[in-house]
Amino acid sequence: MGKLIYAANTSLDGYLEDEDGSFGWSVPDEEVHAFWNEHERGIGTSLYGRRMYETMRVWEDDGWLTGEPAVVREYARIWRDADKVVYSSTLDGVSTARTRIERSFDPEAVRRLKEVSGPDLSVGGAGLGAQAFRHGLVDECVLLLHPVIVGGGKPVLPGGVRAHLHLLDHRRFGNGVVHVRYAVRSNA
Template sequence: MGKLIYAANISLDGFLEDEAGSFDWAVPDEAIHEFWNEHERHIGTSLYGRRMYEAMRVWESDDWLTDYPPVVREYAEIWRDADKVVYSTSLADVSTARTRIERQFDPEAVRALKENSESDLSIGGAGIAVEAFRHGLVDECVLLLCPVLVGGGKPALPRGVRLDLELLDHRRFDNGVVYVRHAVRHPD
Protein backbone atom coordinates (compact mmCIF):
# COMPACT_ATOMS: atom_id res chain seq x y z
CA MET A 1 0.00 0.00 0.00
CA GLY A 2 1.33 3.42 -0.94
CA LYS A 3 1.24 6.53 1.20
CA LEU A 4 -0.22 9.76 -0.15
CA ILE A 5 2.34 12.51 0.44
CA TYR A 6 1.64 16.22 0.18
CA ALA A 7 4.94 17.88 -0.73
CA ALA A 8 5.57 21.57 -1.33
CA ASN A 9 7.95 24.49 -1.16
CA ILE A 10 6.28 27.09 1.06
CA SER A 11 7.06 30.52 2.42
CA LEU A 12 7.68 30.81 6.14
CA ASP A 13 4.28 32.46 6.49
CA GLY A 14 2.60 29.46 4.85
CA PHE A 15 2.01 30.28 1.19
CA LEU A 16 2.68 28.33 -2.03
CA GLU A 17 2.72 31.50 -4.09
CA ASP A 18 2.45 35.20 -3.36
CA GLU A 19 -0.54 37.46 -4.10
CA ALA A 20 0.68 37.95 -7.69
CA GLY A 21 0.83 34.18 -8.23
CA SER A 22 4.62 34.12 -8.19
CA PHE A 23 6.76 31.47 -6.52
CA ASP A 24 10.13 32.71 -7.78
CA TRP A 25 11.29 32.89 -4.16
CA ALA A 26 11.20 29.06 -4.08
CA VAL A 27 13.57 28.39 -6.99
CA PRO A 28 15.73 25.50 -5.77
CA ASP A 29 19.50 25.51 -5.62
CA GLU A 30 21.43 22.32 -6.40
CA ALA A 31 21.08 20.87 -2.87
CA ILE A 32 17.32 21.43 -2.92
CA HIS A 33 17.09 19.86 -6.37
CA GLU A 34 18.98 16.83 -5.09
CA PHE A 35 16.53 16.60 -2.18
CA TRP A 36 13.50 16.72 -4.50
CA ASN A 37 15.10 14.18 -6.86
CA GLU A 38 15.54 11.73 -4.00
CA HIS A 39 11.98 12.36 -2.77
CA GLU A 40 10.43 11.93 -6.23
CA ARG A 41 12.31 8.67 -6.90
CA HIS A 42 9.89 6.96 -4.48
CA ILE A 43 6.74 8.35 -6.10
CA GLY A 44 4.91 6.08 -8.52
CA THR A 45 1.92 8.35 -9.19
CA SER A 46 1.50 12.11 -8.89
CA LEU A 47 -1.96 13.62 -8.42
CA TYR A 48 -2.30 17.18 -9.71
CA GLY A 49 -4.84 19.92 -10.03
CA ARG A 50 -4.95 21.56 -13.46
CA ARG A 51 -2.78 24.58 -12.62
CA MET A 52 -0.08 22.48 -10.94
CA TYR A 53 -0.05 20.08 -13.88
CA GLU A 54 0.30 22.98 -16.31
CA ALA A 55 3.27 24.28 -14.31
CA MET A 56 4.90 20.84 -14.06
CA ARG A 57 4.48 19.66 -17.65
CA VAL A 58 7.55 21.68 -18.67
CA TRP A 59 9.54 18.67 -17.39
CA GLU A 60 8.22 16.52 -20.26
CA SER A 61 10.80 17.99 -22.66
CA ASP A 62 14.58 18.18 -22.39
CA ASP A 63 14.95 20.90 -25.04
CA TRP A 64 15.25 23.75 -22.55
CA LEU A 65 17.53 21.85 -20.13
CA THR A 66 20.74 21.69 -22.18
CA ASP A 67 22.51 24.39 -20.16
CA TYR A 68 21.23 23.21 -16.77
CA PRO A 69 23.21 21.11 -14.29
CA PRO A 70 22.80 17.30 -14.36
CA VAL A 71 20.71 17.37 -11.15
CA VAL A 72 18.03 19.42 -12.94
CA ARG A 73 18.02 17.16 -16.01
CA GLU A 74 17.76 14.17 -13.66
CA TYR A 75 14.60 15.63 -12.11
CA ALA A 76 12.99 15.73 -15.57
CA GLU A 77 13.74 12.02 -16.06
CA ILE A 78 12.31 11.13 -12.65
CA TRP A 79 9.18 13.21 -13.31
CA ARG A 80 8.60 11.55 -16.69
CA ASP A 81 8.91 8.08 -15.12
CA ALA A 82 5.94 8.64 -12.77
CA ASP A 83 2.29 8.21 -13.66
CA LYS A 84 0.21 11.37 -13.44
CA VAL A 85 -3.48 11.96 -12.71
CA VAL A 86 -4.82 15.45 -13.44
CA TYR A 87 -8.09 16.53 -11.83
CA SER A 88 -9.77 19.06 -14.07
CA THR A 89 -13.19 19.89 -15.46
CA SER A 90 -11.76 22.29 -18.04
CA LEU A 91 -8.63 20.62 -19.44
CA ALA A 92 -9.46 19.12 -22.85
CA ASP A 93 -6.46 16.79 -23.06
CA VAL A 94 -2.98 16.22 -21.69
CA SER A 95 0.34 16.83 -23.40
CA THR A 96 2.51 14.48 -21.35
CA ALA A 97 3.03 10.72 -21.38
CA ARG A 98 1.76 8.48 -18.57
CA THR A 99 -0.98 11.02 -17.78
CA ARG A 100 -4.74 10.74 -17.52
CA ILE A 101 -7.51 13.22 -16.71
CA GLU A 102 -10.17 12.68 -14.05
CA ARG A 103 -13.10 15.11 -14.18
CA GLN A 104 -13.74 15.06 -10.44
CA PHE A 105 -11.86 14.19 -7.30
CA ASP A 106 -13.26 10.89 -6.04
CA PRO A 107 -11.96 10.11 -2.52
CA GLU A 108 -12.84 6.41 -2.82
CA ALA A 109 -10.95 6.10 -6.11
CA VAL A 110 -7.91 7.72 -4.48
CA ARG A 111 -8.18 5.31 -1.53
CA ALA A 112 -8.24 2.40 -3.98
CA LEU A 113 -5.26 3.86 -5.85
CA LYS A 114 -3.31 4.03 -2.57
CA GLU A 115 -4.31 0.50 -1.57
CA ASN A 116 -3.27 -0.96 -4.91
CA SER A 117 -0.02 0.98 -5.29
CA GLU A 118 3.35 -0.60 -4.65
CA SER A 119 4.95 2.84 -4.32
CA ASP A 120 4.03 6.13 -2.71
CA LEU A 121 1.85 8.78 -4.34
CA SER A 122 2.20 12.54 -4.21
CA ILE A 123 -0.42 15.23 -4.41
CA GLY A 124 0.31 18.72 -5.66
CA GLY A 125 -1.76 21.81 -6.10
CA ALA A 126 -3.46 23.66 -3.28
CA GLY A 127 -7.07 23.03 -4.34
CA ILE A 128 -6.77 19.32 -4.90
CA ALA A 129 -4.64 18.87 -1.77
CA VAL A 130 -7.37 20.51 0.33
CA GLU A 131 -9.79 17.84 -0.89
CA ALA A 132 -7.35 15.07 0.01
CA PHE A 133 -6.76 16.55 3.47
CA ARG A 134 -10.50 16.94 4.11
CA HIS A 135 -11.15 13.31 3.20
CA GLY A 136 -8.36 12.00 5.44
CA LEU A 137 -6.29 10.72 2.52
CA VAL A 138 -2.97 12.46 3.20
CA ASP A 139 -0.52 10.31 5.14
CA GLU A 140 2.51 12.61 5.21
CA CYS A 141 3.45 16.23 4.65
CA VAL A 142 6.88 17.04 3.24
CA LEU A 143 7.46 20.77 3.39
CA LEU A 144 10.45 22.89 2.49
CA LEU A 145 10.11 26.14 4.42
CA CYS A 146 11.74 28.90 2.41
CA PRO A 147 13.30 31.82 4.31
CA VAL A 148 10.89 34.43 2.99
CA LEU A 149 7.66 36.08 4.09
CA VAL A 150 5.37 36.86 1.15
CA GLY A 151 2.54 38.44 3.14
CA GLY A 152 -0.33 36.67 1.39
CA GLY A 153 -1.27 34.54 -1.55
CA LYS A 154 -2.31 30.93 -1.97
CA PRO A 155 -2.21 29.06 1.38
CA ALA A 156 -0.08 25.92 1.35
CA LEU A 157 -2.16 24.09 3.94
CA PRO A 158 -5.94 23.78 4.21
CA ARG A 159 -7.91 26.24 6.30
CA GLY A 160 -10.57 24.86 8.62
CA VAL A 161 -9.01 21.39 8.87
CA ARG A 162 -7.55 20.09 12.13
CA LEU A 163 -4.75 17.55 11.78
CA ASP A 164 -2.48 16.16 14.44
CA LEU A 165 1.01 15.57 13.11
CA GLU A 166 4.07 13.63 14.19
CA LEU A 167 7.52 14.90 13.21
CA LEU A 168 9.36 12.16 11.31
CA ASP A 169 12.37 14.03 9.97
CA HIS A 170 13.89 17.48 9.59
CA ARG A 171 16.96 19.14 8.11
CA ARG A 172 18.41 22.59 7.53
CA PHE A 173 19.96 23.43 4.17
CA ASP A 174 22.87 25.87 3.76
CA ASN A 175 20.62 28.37 1.94
CA GLY A 176 18.34 28.66 5.00
CA VAL A 177 15.58 26.36 3.75
CA VAL A 178 14.25 24.00 6.43
CA TYR A 179 12.80 20.61 5.53
CA VAL A 180 10.17 19.04 7.78
CA ARG A 181 8.40 15.73 7.26
CA HIS A 182 5.34 14.92 9.33
CA ALA A 183 3.06 11.91 9.48
CA VAL A 184 -0.63 12.69 9.70
CA ARG A 185 -2.13 11.01 12.75
CA HIS A 186 -5.44 9.58 11.60
CA PRO A 187 -8.01 8.97 14.35
CA ASP A 188 -8.73 5.30 14.93
Protein backbone atom coordinates in the same frame (compact mmCIF):
# COMPACT_ATOMS: atom_id res chain seq x y z
CA MET B 1 0.03 -0.03 0.07
CA GLY B 2 1.33 3.36 -0.96
CA LYS B 3 1.15 6.45 1.20
CA LEU B 4 -0.32 9.69 -0.14
CA ILE B 5 2.20 12.47 0.47
CA TYR B 6 1.42 16.17 0.24
CA ALA B 7 4.70 17.89 -0.64
CA ALA B 8 5.25 21.59 -1.21
CA ASN B 9 7.58 24.53 -1.02
CA THR B 10 6.30 27.22 1.31
CA SER B 11 7.26 30.67 2.47
CA LEU B 12 7.86 31.03 6.19
CA ASP B 13 4.47 32.72 6.49
CA GLY B 14 2.75 29.73 4.89
CA TYR B 15 2.21 30.48 1.20
CA LEU B 16 2.83 28.43 -1.97
CA GLU B 17 2.56 31.53 -4.15
CA ASP B 18 2.64 35.22 -3.38
CA GLU B 19 -0.29 37.56 -4.11
CA ASP B 20 0.81 37.85 -7.77
CA GLY B 21 0.85 34.06 -8.22
CA SER B 22 4.65 33.99 -8.28
CA PHE B 23 6.74 31.29 -6.63
CA GLY B 24 10.13 32.40 -7.96
CA TRP B 25 11.29 32.83 -4.38
CA SER B 26 11.23 29.01 -4.02
CA VAL B 27 13.48 28.10 -6.97
CA PRO B 28 15.78 25.43 -5.51
CA ASP B 29 19.54 25.57 -5.44
CA GLU B 30 21.44 22.37 -6.30
CA GLU B 31 21.28 20.94 -2.76
CA VAL B 32 17.52 21.46 -2.46
CA HIS B 33 16.96 20.21 -6.01
CA ALA B 34 18.85 17.01 -5.13
CA PHE B 35 16.54 16.60 -2.12
CA TRP B 36 13.44 16.91 -4.33
CA ASN B 37 14.96 14.41 -6.78
CA GLU B 38 15.41 11.88 -4.00
CA HIS B 39 11.90 12.51 -2.70
CA GLU B 40 10.33 12.10 -6.15
CA ARG B 41 12.20 8.83 -6.78
CA GLY B 42 9.85 7.14 -4.29
CA ILE B 43 6.70 8.42 -6.00
CA GLY B 44 4.93 6.12 -8.45
CA THR B 45 1.92 8.34 -9.17
CA SER B 46 1.48 12.10 -8.86
CA LEU B 47 -1.98 13.62 -8.46
CA TYR B 48 -2.30 17.15 -9.83
CA GLY B 49 -4.91 19.81 -10.18
CA ARG B 50 -5.02 21.52 -13.57
CA ARG B 51 -2.88 24.54 -12.63
CA MET B 52 -0.18 22.42 -10.97
CA TYR B 53 -0.11 20.09 -13.97
CA GLU B 54 0.26 23.04 -16.33
CA THR B 55 3.19 24.25 -14.24
CA MET B 56 4.85 20.83 -14.06
CA ARG B 57 4.47 19.73 -17.67
CA VAL B 58 7.54 21.78 -18.63
CA TRP B 59 9.56 18.75 -17.43
CA GLU B 60 8.37 16.78 -20.47
CA ASP B 61 10.29 19.04 -22.90
CA ASP B 62 14.01 18.46 -23.42
CA GLY B 63 14.58 21.71 -25.31
CA TRP B 64 15.23 23.94 -22.33
CA LEU B 65 17.15 21.27 -20.36
CA THR B 66 20.25 21.17 -22.57
CA GLY B 67 22.27 23.73 -20.63
CA GLU B 68 20.84 22.91 -17.21
CA PRO B 69 22.84 21.25 -14.40
CA ALA B 70 22.75 17.46 -14.10
CA VAL B 71 20.50 17.63 -11.03
CA VAL B 72 17.83 19.46 -13.06
CA ARG B 73 18.04 17.03 -15.99
CA GLU B 74 17.79 14.15 -13.51
CA TYR B 75 14.57 15.58 -12.07
CA ALA B 76 13.06 15.64 -15.56
CA ARG B 77 13.82 11.91 -15.99
CA ILE B 78 12.32 11.09 -12.58
CA TRP B 79 9.19 13.16 -13.30
CA ARG B 80 8.68 11.51 -16.68
CA ASP B 81 8.95 8.01 -15.17
CA ALA B 82 6.03 8.61 -12.76
CA ASP B 83 2.38 8.18 -13.63
CA LYS B 84 0.31 11.34 -13.46
CA VAL B 85 -3.40 11.87 -12.79
CA VAL B 86 -4.76 15.34 -13.55
CA TYR B 87 -8.06 16.39 -11.98
CA SER B 88 -9.75 18.89 -14.26
CA SER B 89 -13.22 19.52 -15.59
CA THR B 90 -11.89 21.99 -18.19
CA LEU B 91 -8.70 20.49 -19.61
CA ASP B 92 -9.32 19.06 -23.10
CA GLY B 93 -6.30 16.77 -23.16
CA VAL B 94 -2.82 16.16 -21.79
CA SER B 95 0.52 16.78 -23.46
CA THR B 96 2.67 14.49 -21.34
CA ALA B 97 3.26 10.73 -21.34
CA ARG B 98 1.95 8.48 -18.58
CA THR B 99 -0.82 11.00 -17.84
CA ARG B 100 -4.59 10.65 -17.62
CA ILE B 101 -7.40 13.06 -16.80
CA GLU B 102 -10.08 12.55 -14.17
CA ARG B 103 -12.99 14.98 -14.40
CA SER B 104 -13.66 15.09 -10.65
CA PHE B 105 -11.90 14.17 -7.43
CA ASP B 106 -13.28 10.88 -6.12
CA PRO B 107 -11.95 10.14 -2.60
CA GLU B 108 -12.89 6.45 -2.84
CA ALA B 109 -10.99 6.07 -6.12
CA VAL B 110 -7.91 7.65 -4.47
CA ARG B 111 -8.25 5.25 -1.52
CA ARG B 112 -8.33 2.32 -3.95
CA LEU B 113 -5.33 3.72 -5.82
CA LYS B 114 -3.39 3.88 -2.54
CA GLU B 115 -4.37 0.29 -1.71
CA VAL B 116 -3.08 -1.15 -5.00
CA SER B 117 0.02 1.02 -5.28
CA GLY B 118 3.42 -0.32 -4.27
CA PRO B 119 5.26 3.00 -4.39
CA ASP B 120 3.98 6.13 -2.69
CA LEU B 121 1.73 8.71 -4.33
CA SER B 122 2.01 12.47 -4.17
CA VAL B 123 -0.62 15.16 -4.29
CA GLY B 124 0.40 18.54 -5.65
CA GLY B 125 -1.37 21.86 -5.68
CA ALA B 126 -3.19 23.72 -2.95
CA GLY B 127 -6.74 23.01 -4.13
CA LEU B 128 -6.29 19.29 -4.71
CA GLY B 129 -4.18 18.98 -1.57
CA ALA B 130 -6.99 20.62 0.43
CA GLN B 131 -9.50 18.08 -0.91
CA ALA B 132 -7.18 15.20 0.00
CA PHE B 133 -6.71 16.60 3.52
CA ARG B 134 -10.46 17.14 3.97
CA HIS B 135 -11.17 13.51 3.03
CA GLY B 136 -8.49 12.14 5.38
CA LEU B 137 -6.39 10.78 2.51
CA VAL B 138 -3.04 12.44 3.28
CA ASP B 139 -0.63 10.14 5.14
CA GLU B 140 2.41 12.43 5.20
CA CYS B 141 3.16 16.10 4.74
CA VAL B 142 6.56 17.19 3.40
CA LEU B 143 7.24 20.92 3.49
CA LEU B 144 10.31 22.91 2.55
CA LEU B 145 10.17 26.19 4.45
CA HIS B 146 11.95 28.95 2.54
CA PRO B 147 13.51 31.88 4.40
CA VAL B 148 11.18 34.46 2.93
CA ILE B 149 7.98 36.18 4.03
CA VAL B 150 5.72 36.99 1.07
CA GLY B 151 2.88 38.66 2.98
CA GLY B 152 -0.04 36.85 1.37
CA GLY B 153 -1.08 34.67 -1.51
CA LYS B 154 -2.17 31.04 -1.83
CA PRO B 155 -1.92 29.19 1.51
CA VAL B 156 0.13 25.99 1.53
CA LEU B 157 -2.29 24.25 3.93
CA PRO B 158 -6.08 24.23 3.78
CA GLY B 159 -8.26 26.27 6.09
CA GLY B 160 -10.96 24.51 8.05
CA VAL B 161 -8.95 21.30 8.45
CA ARG B 162 -7.52 20.12 11.72
CA ALA B 163 -5.02 17.24 11.82
CA HIS B 164 -2.64 15.84 14.39
CA LEU B 165 0.88 15.39 13.08
CA HIS B 166 3.95 13.48 14.19
CA LEU B 167 7.41 14.73 13.19
CA LEU B 168 9.24 12.05 11.20
CA ASP B 169 12.22 13.97 9.86
CA HIS B 170 13.76 17.42 9.51
CA ARG B 171 16.81 18.94 7.86
CA ARG B 172 18.43 22.32 7.37
CA PHE B 173 19.95 23.17 4.00
CA GLY B 174 22.89 25.48 3.42
CA ASN B 175 20.70 28.18 1.85
CA GLY B 176 18.49 28.42 4.97
CA VAL B 177 15.64 26.24 3.68
CA VAL B 178 14.27 23.86 6.32
CA HIS B 179 12.66 20.51 5.48
CA VAL B 180 10.02 19.05 7.79
CA ARG B 181 8.26 15.73 7.25
CA TYR B 182 5.20 14.79 9.29
CA ALA B 183 2.98 11.74 9.51
CA VAL B 184 -0.69 12.66 9.61
CA ARG B 185 -1.92 10.72 12.64
CA SER B 186 -5.55 11.68 12.51
CA ASN B 187 -7.98 14.33 11.42
CA ALA B 188 -9.43 15.95 14.49
